Amino acid sequence: xxxxxxxxxxxxxxxxxxxxxxxxxxxxxxxxxxxxxxxxxxxxxxxxxxxxxxxxxxxxxxxxxxxxxxxxxxxxxxxxxxxxxxxxxxxxxxxxxxxxxxxxxxxxxxxxxxxxxxxxxxxxxxxxxxxxxxxxxxxxxxxxxxxxxxxxxxxxxxxxxxxxxxxxxxxxxxxxxxxxxxxxxxxxxxxxxxxxxxxxxxxx
Numbered sequence: 001x002x003x004x005x006x007x008x009x010x011x012x013x014x015x016x017x018x019x020x021x022x023x024x025x026x027x028x029x030x031x032x033x034x035x036x037x038x039x040x041x042x043x044x045x046x047x048x049x050x051x052x053x054x055x056x057x058x059x060x061x062x063x064x065x066x067x068x069x070x071x072x073x074x075x076x077x078x079x080x081x082x083x084x085x086x087x088x089x090x091x092x093x094x095x096x097x098x099x100x101x102x103x104x105x106x107x108x109x110x111x112x113x114x115x116x117x118x119x120x121x122x123x124x125x126x127x128x129x130x131x132x133x134x135x136x137x138x139x140x141x142x143x144x145x146x147x148x149x150x151x152x153x154x155x156x157x158x159x160x161x162x163x164x165x166x167x168x169x170x171x172x173x174x175x176x177x178x179x180x181x182x183x184x185x186x187x188x189x190x191x192x193x194x195x196x197x198x199x200x201x202x203x204x
Contacts, residue, residue, distance in 0.1 A: 032086050035065045039093035043100030046160070049107070055160030058097065062153035065090065087133075090149065091126060097156060098122045098172070101165055110166070117169035124176025125152060131183040140190045142183055147175040 038061045046054040102118040128147065135142035147155075152172060159168035 029082055029085055031064075031067055032082070032089055035061065035067070036089040036093050038064055039096050043096040046097065046100035047103035047107070049104055051104075051160045051163050051165060054100075055157045055162075058153060058157040058160060061093070062150070062157070065093070065153075087129070091129060094125050094149070094152070095122055098125065101156075101169065104165060105169075114166055114169055117166075117173040120173035121169055121176060124173060124180060127180045128176050128183070131180050131187070135183065135187050135190075138187075140187060142186060142190075144183070144186055147172075147179040152176065 038057075042054055042057045042061050045057060098118055098121050102115065105114040105118060129149070132142050152175075155171050155175075156168050159165060159171070
């Protein structure tokens with residue numbers, strides 16, 4: 001999985017870039033908003049049918065997406081609102097890209113199946129994140145999943161670069177919803193584990 005195999009390397013590189021950007025005094029929250037606007041632009045490019053350019057821009061937007069967090073950590077400006085804003089706009093950004101792909105499908109008159117796949121991909125992508133958030137609200141850290149956001153960005157970008165948007169829709173529609181089921185299973189398994197009882201002081 002991309003997010004687990006490359007996380008440490010990407011985090012280290014982003015930290016260095018974040019330190020440089022932090023010197024500009026640009027707010028991490030503004031970077032979050034700029035990242036959202038960049039995704040909005042990419043969605044328009046996808047909808048216009050320039051798929052290879054859209055694929056390259058999707059990778060760029062995905063890399064930029066992680067910059068706000070790196071700057072926040074480097075400048076010690078990590079806030080609860082910043083985390084909320086980042087997560088919220090991430091969901092909107094992903095929906096925008098898939099919305100752009102839906103517009104492309106409709107304009108190209110590719111039929112009903114791609115439209116349904118677009119819907120399934122949007123629902124699955126949002127539910128992957130919701131499953132994690134709901135689990136964490138219940139006190140269970142749930143980051144595992146075969147198709148977390150980094151994987152989704154890379155798959156979408158590669159399929160656009162290859163001019164295979166329908167491949168992207170099939171992969172995203174199936175894999176995201178399978179990831180939701182995977183996280184539901186992991187949550188069920190975590191909830192079955194017996195809670196640790198506090199140790200008895202008398203027993204040392």
